[in-house]
Amino acid sequence: MSKLLIRGATILTMEGPDAIIDNGEILMEDGWITHVGLPGSAPGYFDMDEVIEADGQVAMPGFINCHTHAAMTLLRGYADDMPLMKWLTDKIWPFEGRLTSEDIYWGTMLACLEMIKSGTTCFCDMYDFMPMVAQVVEKTGMRAVLSRGMIGVAPTGQRALADAEELVKEWNGKAEGRITVMLGPHAPYTCPPEYLDKVMNLAAKLKVGINIHVAETRTEFEDILKQYGKTPVQHLDSLGLFKFPVLAAHCVHLDQTDMEILAQKAMGIAYNPQSNMKLASGIAPVAQLLELGATVGIGTDGTASNNNLDMLEELRAGSFLQKVSTMNPEVLPAYRTLQMATIDGALCLGLGDRVGLIKEGMRADIILIDTRQPHMCPQHNLVANIAYAANSSDIRTVIIDGKLVMLDRVVLTIDEEKVMAEVQQRAKRLANES
Numbered sequence: 522m523s524k525l526l527i528r529g530a531t532i533l534t535m536e537g538p539d540a541i542i543d544n545g546e547i548l549m550e551d552g553w554i555t556h557v558g559l560p561g562s563a564p565g566y567f568d569m570d571e572v573i574e575a576d577g578q579v580a581m582p583g584f585i586n587c588h589t590h591a592a593m594t595l596l597r598g599y600a601d602d603m604p605l606m607k608w609l610t611d612k613i614w615p616f617e618g619r620l621t622s623e624d625i626y627w628g629t630m631l632a633c634l635e636m637i638k639s640g641t642t643c644f645c646d647m648y649d650f651m652p653m654v655a656q657v658v659e660k661t662g663m664r665a666v667l668s669r670g671m672i673g674v675a676p677t678g679q680r681a682l683a684d685a686e687e688l689v690k691e692w693n694g695k696a697e698g699r700i701t702v703m704l705g706p707h708a709p710y711t712c713p714p715e716y717l718d719k720v721m722n723l724a725a726k727l728k729v730g731i732n733i734h735v736a737e738t739r740t741e742f743e744d745i746l747k748q749y750g751k752t753p754v755q756h757l758d759s760l761g762l763f764k765f766p767v768l769a770a771h772c773v774h775l776d777q778t779d780m781e782i783l784a785q786k787a788m789g790i791a792y793n794p795q796s797n798m799k800l801a802s803g804i805a806p807v808a809q810l811l812e813l814g815a816t817v818g819i820g821t822d823g824t825a826s827n828n829n830l831d832m833l834e835e836l837r838a839g840s841f842l843q844k845v846s847t848m849n850p851e852v853l854p855a856y857r858t859l860q861m862a863t864i865d866g867a868l869c870l871g872l873g874d875r876v877g878l879i880k881e882g883m884r885a886d887i888i889l890i891d892t893r894q895p896h897m898c899p900q901h902n903l904v905a906n907i908a909y910a911a912n913s914s915d916i917r918t919v920i921i922d923g924k925l926v927m928l929d930r931v932v933l934t935i936d937e938e939k940v941m942a943e944v945q946q947r948a949k950r951l952a953n954e955s
């Protein structure tokens with residue numbers, strides 16, 4: 522049995538705004554959190570395999586990135602300042618057509634490196650060559666929800682269904698339980714109803730959830746309305762999609778009925794504020810969705826539309842954007858926003874019983890944040906300091922599933938220099954092939 526102890530930390534358990542333990546300790550055994558309490562209270566104190574002294578640091582659940590395309594690190598800075606449809610059809614899809622499985626491997630490696638260094642312990646991915654992504658998840662020690670992106674209108678539509686089924690069979694529950702697989706029909710505008718029927722049949726057969734982009738742009742909203750006489754959300758609802766556990770990404774353009782449907786029927790909504798800003802897609806009505814009782818997590822989207830995977834930046838932007846768009850500074854307060862980046866994200870991914878809280882009985886996905894920094898002084902309010910002032914470089918240590926993945930900013934599972942050199946060289950080749 523492996524026993525790991527964190528001591529001396531201020532623990533932000535995320536179980537509630539008052540659930541903060543000063544100078545606390547967290548015991549982890551075989552990946553489980555088995556004790557959270559005051560100093561000297563952990564059982565078996567003297568036979569730990571590893572003790573992490575965390576004075577001056579905050580321990581909190583790792584961030585959960587609810588929507589990304591990890592290997593798109595290869596496209597970071599390749600196509601900027603364009604609207605979604607033009608961006609996808611003129612730049613992104615032609616580039617992606619040249620990607621090999623090795624490219625995906627290295628691009629995802631870089632994404633995992635960046636995510637670990639910015640405190641993300643779990644991410645939800647939709648892309649191609651997903652067995653490579655699964656291998657990277659296994660090697661790097663991350664937790665992930667993976668889906669093979671499926672574009673029904675593409676010549677690869679049929680193959681994508683077969684790949685998705687294979688991915689579920691090969692990887693669901695693997696990497697010591699850190700990988701969950703969902704189906705990933707890309708969007709209502711790339712997956713016609715007959716194709717979504719096939720996806721739903723497969724989801725029923727394999728008993729897995731569905732990850733899909735929904736109502737991202739006004740163009741999508743208008744096109745779907747014209748084509749089917751319904752909004753994207755109501756179109757998907759009428760097809761029966763929400764009978765499955767659905768994670769809906771974006772949800773920017775919604776009417777009142779759409780919001781009610783999502784609040785009542787979606788497993789979760791992935792709010793991607795910076796991608797939506799950069800592609801000028803709009804602002805998801807998150808404050809209203811939360812009022813209606815929706816479960817909302819935060820995602821960065823891929824690095825071609827963000828352009829980084831920094832969840833601290835994302836959650837701050839997400840909070841501020843809701844404040845300014847509603848002209849109400851009280852919406853998405855600091856603690857609520859941190860919940861969205863942790864436990865609510867876990868709920869969006871169907872992992873709410875496993876991660877997102879520092880609590881006995883949960884798996885140990887924990888980050889340590891150094892608070893002894895000028896930009897976090899003084900400490901009137903720890904929660905506000907983390908949500909509104911911290912930088913991702915303040916994240917010192919990352920534990921995933923009870924294993925040390927980064928210690929004092931050294932990532933233990935990835936050769937940082939090698940990954941950056943590989944990606945640089947591959948990105949250059951891919952761009953030159955155009």
Ligand SMILES: N[C@@H](CCSC[C@H]1O[C@@H](n2cnc3c(=O)[nH]cnc32)[C@H](O)[C@@H]1O)C(=O)O
Nearest residue numbers: 590613647648649670671672675677734823
């Ligand atoms: N090429 C695959 C499917 C790729 S799935 C994921 C797709 O989503 C694309 N993508 C990335 N960000 C966004 C976004 O914000 N909206 C819609 N699509 C996106 C991404 O570039 C990628 O093509 C096939 O064989 O059909």
Ligand SMILES: [Zn+2]
Nearest residue numbers: 734770822823
């Ligand atoms: Zn996306």
